[in-house]
Amino acid sequence: IGEPVPPQRVEIHKLRQGENLILGFSIGGGIDQDPSQNPFSEDKTDKGIYVTRVSEGGPAEIAGLQIGDKIMQVNGWDMTMVTHDQARKRLTKRSEEVVRLLVTRQSLQKAVQQSMLS
């Protein structure tokens, strides 16, 4: 079963790909999205931003980000009350090469189950 894990700090160094700086993961959620379709959240009214995919070998994976993580902050900016596009923008600022995320994670067992389904 396992207790909920305390919030994790994840520091991602973006990777330059041509003109873009990428982090190597995908996000879902936002206050303008339908939270009931979020498969990772325990509370189906939670409109927060979640990690829905982590690219193999990408900067996010290297930094220890995991699928199902909920992103609470990015470089100090709150991510619990943002729209989907605002969240994306806060992660992809061209002027920032490093982003520091504060994430919360479900218990280890649940996280394993989720990753086996994907």
Add this chain to the structure above:
Amino acid sequence: MFSRNHRSRVTVARGSALEMEFKRGRFRLSVFSDPPEDTELQRKLDHEIRMREGACKLLAACSQREQALEATKSLLVCNSRILSYMGELQRRKEAQVLGKTGRRPSDSGPPAERSPCRGRVCISDIRIPLMWKDTEYFKNKGDLHRWAVFLLLQLGEQIQDTEMVLVDRTLTDISFQNNVLFSEAGPDFELRLELYGACVEEEGALAGAPKRLATKLSSSLGRSSGKRVRASLDSAGSSGSSPILLPTPAVGGPRYHLLAHTTLTLAAVQNGFRTHDLTLAGHEESPAWLPLYGSVCCRLAAQPFCMTQPTAGGTLRVQQAGELQNGARVHGVLKGTNLFCYRKPEDADTGEEPLFTIAINKETRVRAGELEQAAGRPFTLSISNRYGDDEVTHTLQAESREALHNWMEALWQLFFDMSQWKHCCDEVMKIESPTPRKPPQALAKQGSLYHEMAIEPLDDIAAVTDILAQREGPRLETPPPWLAMFTDQPALPNPCSPASVAPASAWTHPLPWGRPRTFSLDAVPPDHPLGASRSVAPLPSQRSSRSRGLYNKGPLRTWLQSPV
């Protein structure tokens, strides 16, 4: 045997005489007049023939694989029923002929052998465990291999089927929700279960073993009916006794294969869940092979009619041995393992409590005859039960010799039924009437756009939105019932709450690794109230040229994902 021009070539007939009759559309008991049971069977046969025509048409019109799977299943079930009924009619016809030319019933020969009462047999809560190897989870991570399976159940000439369920490696068991009831079975019944499966994806689409590919090629090349029939008969023969379901591949359509079977009899009946062995047909290389654990768990209940229906009733004078006064005059009703004695006949119907009840079970002893020889006490029988060390005897007096004879006869029949139905007569097993099954709906296409094409979404938003617009075509208001297999939430949406659509359905399709990153378009479509306009959900884009006006300020029912 087959005519190439015949439109529906999906029938393989067992006996050629029957087949010729069937093809001519004439199958009647022509020689003798039909007894009422046979007209009933004939009616059922005609009904199945009509259903079969409908299923053929539907199959020809199917464009999607899931629809074709349902239609093929219906067709196969119809075919099996038709052959079963025809076989039964033939058997009855032969029995009739023998009966009429044999001895006459009015002869005083030995009395007809007592036959046990019939009963209802119900199988429910069927669960078949699967046994995925650990490697299955990590092999083909991008492709979720799915099977469509259903059970065919035969008891006597009755054939019933369960709903079709979809199975993939995220499931630990195959579960069938509905219960199947056979309304007339004898205690010597044999309930045959057969599990059929078909691949949801086209069999050639997945990287299969070369053998599977070769099978597919050889079955689709050179569409000579003879070759296909031979192949299908071969596969039928290899599974041992001939299966209920004839392997009748539809032209170019999906094909069901027998995966496992078992036969359940009275010994398997229990008022609770039990696990039985399944005989597996085929092996890893067989088409549509599923890793079955080898058991089936279910509740098989039987309700003999003697337990649920009264078998005798009438006026009796009952006296308990040892009591001095004249016996009470009651209305007795023999039902199940009890003789209920009511004050008056109407009480039995109105649900009044009986005055008293005499147990009749396999330990009871019944003696006919003039035991109580006190003057003027004819037509009596006595019933004795043992309770611990005590023996309690009741003496029943019937109104006439004939009435006494009827009571005796009913009691002997009851004892006989109890000896035949055995533990089913210990107590009445509950059987729930099966809820009427919803007709199989056109299944929503489960596939995501990942399977339809790979796109570079950052470059081609227009293409994606076009596709979305097209997909906002006919959609089910309610997800198909089998969706409940994939999620804990009920399959039917609750129109009142915003969380009204089963969300997990989109997620049983894993996001494929290594494919170009796309936006997830698996999001289940908005649950539109009837008549609402259908608008395409806008996608976030990296392009600065996108106008802000695209944002839909209304309640957005999507859950978008963006790569960063």
